[in-house]
Amino acid sequence: MIIAGNWKMNTTPSDAGSLALTIAAADAVGPFTRNGGVVVICPPYLSVPVVAARLQPTSVLVGGQNCHWEAAGAFTGEVSASMLADVGCRYVILGHSERRRDQLEDDHMIGLKAVAAIGAGLTPIICVGESLAEREAGVTVDVVTQQIDGVVAAAGADTIRRSILAYEPIWAIGTGLAATPQQAQEVHAAVRSHCRSRHGIDVPILYGGSVTDQNADELFAQADVNGALVGGASLKAAAFNEIIRAATPHV
Numbered sequence: 001m002i003i004a005g006n007w008k009m010n011t012t013p014s015d016a017g018s019l020a021l022t023i024a025a026a027d028a029v030g031p032f033t034r035n036g037g038v039v040v041i042c043p044p045y046l047s048v049p050v051v052a053a054r055l056q057p058t059s060v061l062v063g064g065q066n067c068h069w070e071a072a073g074a075f076t077g078e079v080s081a082s083m084l085a086d087v088g089c090r091y092v093i094l095g096h097s098e099r100r101r102d103q104l105e106d107d108h109m110i111g112l113k114a115v116a117a118i119g120a121g122l123t124p125i126i127c128v129g130e131s132l133a134e135r136e137a138g139v140t141v142d143v144v145t146q147q148i149d150g151v152v153a154a155a156g157a158d159t160i161r162r163s164i165l166a167y168e169p170i171w172a173i174g175t176g177l178a179a180t181p182q183q184a185q186e187v188h189a190a191v192r193s194h195c196r197s198r199h200g201i202d203v204p205i206l207y208g209g210s211v212t213d214q215n216a217d218e219l220f221a222q223a224d225v226n227g228a229l230v231g232g233a234s235l236k237a238a239a240f241n242e243i244i245r246a247a248t249p250h251v
């Protein structure tokens with residue numbers, strides 16, 4: 001099980017370190033990580049160094065929220081995978097729906113970013129998910145598997161074999177309206193079977209979208225849910241701790 005916290009554009013470098021430390025010191029973290037569970041916190045770029053420094057003596061790992069596909073060069077405002085690795089990141093979220101929407105990232109770019117991330121020693125957490133209109137039209141699995149195919153086409157199956165997928169239905173993100181455990185399981189099972197049969201890969205699949213301490217238990221009880229990518233609740237140490245506790249029996 002992998003529990004990743006995506007802090008999005010929240011926290012300043014002044015307050016990120018203490019939130020990270022509070023999260024790492026919470027009582028569910030030790031038993032979870034000692035048994036093989038992985039906890040990752042993904043702060044905004046500017047807070048990565050302070051969070052990485054504070055978490056270095058703990059069992060909680062650090063990730064970025066994005067990276068560029070090139071190693072270095074004339075790309076104003078961008079950050080490379082090797083820069084993230086250099087300040088202590090082990091993971092990087094790629095292709096979040098907020099970036100697909102606002103930065104117009106597409107599957108090809110996300111695939112190239114995954115290659116760069118693996119090259120720098122980072123594990124990509126690649127996000128896929130459908131809009132409400134797509135779900136209502138009954139094309140959820142088509143949309144999600146097409147996103148995966150597009151990323152694999154750009155990155156190659158060997159890169160995605162070393163990655164993690166996150167199923168994040170867009171309509172569930174930040175709305176308080178999580179997918180039901182059955183909806184999540186249905187898509188996760190379809191994604192797993194597609195990845196196996198089409199690409200010969202079997203990777204962990206996280207669920208993301210309004211995961212809270214209230215619904216984590218039931219989501220984690222699903223056979224194909226291998227953890228969570230948590231937004232809002234990862235900024236609340238007590239709620240995040242309860243989510244980790246809910247994942248512990250499934251490690």
Ligand code: 13P
Nearest residue numbers: 006173174209210231232
């Ligand atoms: P929320 O948990 O706030 O819905 O956000 C989910 C998400 O986008 C994680 O990447």
